[in-house]
Structures are given as structure tokens and as C-alpha cells.
Amino acid sequence: MTPAVRRRVFLVAAAAAGALLLWGLTGLPDYGVYNGPYGDVLNRVAVAERSATNVVAAVTFDYRGVDTMGEEYILFAAVLGVAILLRAQRDEHEEPPDEDAADRDAPATSNAVRIVGLTLVGPVVLFGLYLVAHGHLTPGGGFQGGVVLATAALLVYLSGEYVTLRRVSPELVTDVAESVGAASYVAIGLLGVAAGTAFLANVLPLGQPGQLLSAGTILPINAAVGLEVAGGFVLLLSEFLEQTLVIRRPGEVT
Amino acid sequence: MLKFLPYMVAAWLLLVGLYGIVTSRNLVHAITCLSVAQSSTYILLLSVGFERGGTAPVFLDVPVGTRAVDPVVGALTLTDVVVGATVSALLLALAVQAQKHQGTLDPERFGKERD
Numbered sequence: 001m002t003p004a005v006r007r008r009v010f011l012v013a014a015a016a017a018g019a020l021l022l023w024g025l026t027g028l029p030d031y032g033v034y035n036g037p038y039g040d041v042l043n044r045v046a047v048a049e050r051s052a053t054n055v056v057a058a059v060t061f062d063y064r065g066v067d068t069m070g071e072e073y074i075l076f077a078a079v080l081g082v083a084i085l086l087r088a089q090r091d092e093h094e095e096p097p098d099e100d101a102a103d104r105d106a107p108a109t110s111n112a113v114r115i116v117g118l119t120l121v122g123p124v125v126l127f128g129l130y131l132v133a134h135g136h137l138t139p140g141g142g143f144q145g146g147v148v149l150a151t152a153a154l155l156v157y158l159s160g161e162y163v164t165l166r167r168v169s170p171e172l173v174t175d176v177a178e179s180v181g182a183a184s185y186v187a188i189g190l191l192g193v194a195a196g197t198a199f200l201a202n203v204l205p206l207g208q209p210g211q212l213l214s215a216g217t218i219l220p221i222n223a224a225v226g227l228e229v230a231g232g233f234v235l236l237l238s239e240f241l242e243q244t245l246v247i248r249r250p251g252e253v254t
Numbered sequence: 255m256l257k258f259l260p261y262m263v264a265a266w267l268l269l270v271g272l273y274g275i276v277t278s279r280n281l282v283h284a285i286t287c288l289s290v291a292q293s294s295t296y297i298l299l300l301s302v303g304f305e306r307g308g309t310a311p312v313f314l315d316v317p318v319g320t321r322a323v324d325p326v327v328g329a330l331t332l333t334d335v336v337v338g339a340t341v342s343a344l345l346l347a348l349a350v351q352a353q354k355h356q357g358t359l360d361p362e363r364f365g366k367e368r369d
Contacts (some may be wrong), residue, residue: 002352003277003362010276014269021268025261032257032306034268037301039324043311046325055325056313056332064329078340082347137314144338210314229336236343243350 005203010079043154051206052215060141062222069185072225076182079232081142086239109159124152132226136215142222146229153234158243174231181228188220260362267294281349281359285342292338296331303327 001009013132043062052058060068128149135141172194190203200217207214273290278284303324309316311325349359356364 007277010273014273018265018269021265025265026258028261028302029302030257031301032258032304034303034305034308034324036324036326038304038326039305039311039322042325043322044318047313052312053312055322056328062271064326073339075340078344082346085344085347085351103296112289139310139312139315141332143332154296174262240346240350 007187031101047209050202050215050218051209051211052218053209054098054136054141055091056139057135057141057218057222058215061218061225062200062202062216063137065221068221068225069189070183072182072228074227074231076178079178079235082236082239086243113158117155121152121155121159126157128152128226128230132222133212133219134219135210137210137221142225142227143229145222146226147233149226149230150233150237151216152235157237165233171235174234174238175233177227178235179231180194181226181231184224185221188217188224189218260297260304260322263292264298267291267297279360279362281352281361282346284361285349288345289338289342290332290343295334299327299331299334 042059046055046058046063047053051060052062078152103118128145128151131140131145131148134144135145154240186229189200192203193199195201195203196224197203202218204216205222206216213219268291271287271289271294274287274290275284278287287296302322303326305321305323308321308323311321311322311328313320316322353359358364
């Protein structure tokens, strides 16, 4: 199928799909008018039931905890997939790829980038930990905090060398962090079974709403997710960086 | 018109993202287009749960009972964003492989450059 034919086929299909979408979307309640009962019910009962002031976190890690476990394993599987895809390739190509621009060196990292990057690492780590630890109180949580923590590793790479990144986040540490994070979620879920209720039931003491130590299992689940996301994203980062570096500087990093 | 504007934006993003994928001549571009198409779901979910005058469903500074938007769609959007990011990572890894095996990122030229 030539690109022109394909474009025409798509435009016909898109017109039909667009008309269907329009038909469906105009049947939705007007924007700004909320009819569904669930959001209102949860907003009314979640703080009293779960001691979590962030109702989104209460939904994600408690009421919908099993779904979020599936989501966490999607993340786990995707990171695993990337690692496997990019690893097999390294073994296939033993010979160093051609240097595309042997006469041009990559520019050295400027001191400005180095200083700003390294200055930001500490605050970014602190902010990431804050987001993970306060997920049940304020907007944030394990997913957001984990990504912010992984950004700290990116800053180390930006302000230094790939080898520095490797030194501060060895593969073993990121692998273990990701796996332990993923496994802890299930372990916290099994606490409910051990207590004689359902899997992922919130069986830990709930505490007072607004306190750091409150909301039962939501806080430890956030910590587990934060660990897994941070480990997973650093792993993704290193895998992709390793690809470019293997091509750019053969033999230096293997 | 304003009553439907966010829904129209969602429909537009979905279609324009799909158009980008269909006409793409570069896999990285196609993956970005998929992200564009997927971002339509964020807008759709959040628009469905939005309530005029509603605050964020976080009751640390405001008392319970304050009008707030739907927390369920917020949680669903969180899932959506995470899955979107990981799918992009996986697809980009496949694009790296495609470049290595085919010598090009243009799907039209796959199988024509070298074996």
C-alpha cells in the first residue's frame, strides 16, 4: 500500500471514527457538570474510612489497590522487556560499531551544567522522598516520587560521566530496588490475608487523618511503589544511555 | 460550545495522533504520535470527572464536604500516565533494535536497506 493510498484509507476511516466519537461525546454530561455518584461518595467517606486526606491516593492504593498492583507489574514487565531487548543486542554485536565522527570529540560538560546539576541532586532526592512519604496526605505518591528520584540519577549523568552514574547507581542496586519494590506490594497485600481478611485489605492502624504515620497500608505501599519506579526508571535510563555510549565510545563501557 | 470543548480536544488529539502514526516515516515520530493519541484519554477522563467550582480531592487544608472533583478519574489518569510512559520505553527499545537490524527508522524502507 503506497503512502498516498494509506492516507486516503485513513482519512475515510478517521471521518467515520470522528463522527462516532462526536455522537458519543455529545451524549456525555456537559463539561463541569458531574453526575456520577462514586466520586462524591468517596470524597465524603474516604477521609473517615481510611485516614487518607488525599482521596486519589486512597482510591489508587486502597479501594483500587489490586488494579494498581497490576499496573505496577505492567511497569515491571516493560522495564524487563527493555532490558532484555537491549541486552540481547549487545551480545550479538561484539565488534565495535564504526565511529561516525572520529575527528570530532563530544563537547566537554560545561562547569555551569556541572554545578547546577550537582546542586540540584540533593534537593531533588529530598523532594522525591517527600513525595513518596506524603502521598496519602497531599498530591504525590510512589509513582510521582519514584520518577523524581530517578531524575536525580539523570542529573548525575548530566553533570558528570556515564561511569559516575554507574558508580552511584550500580545495576545490582537498581535491579534489587525494582524487584524488592514489586515484591513488597504483594507482601503488603498478603498482610490482609494473614490478618484473616481480604488480599490488600487495609489492616494496619489508620491513625489520625493528616498525620505522617496514618492511612494504614497506603504509606508502605507508596514506599514500595516509589522504590520500584525509581529502580525501574534508573534501569531504563542506563539501558538507553548504554546504547548510545556503546556506539559513541566503543570499548569504554561494556 | 464550551460545554463540549474538552471532549472535542480529546477527540482531536486521538485522531491527529492516529494520523501521525499512519503517515509516519520515522519510528520515533510514530511513538511520539502514539503518546499524543494517548494523551487524549487523560483529557477525556479528567473532563468527565470535573465539577465546576470543585477543588482537588485532597482534604488536608479544606474540610471534608467541600465540593471537589472526582478522585476516581484522577486515579485512572495516574495509571494511564504510568502505562503510557512504560509502553513508550518499550517501543523506543524496539525502535533501537529496528535501527540496528534494518539500518533505518523508516518503516517504508524496512527489508529494503539490508538484511
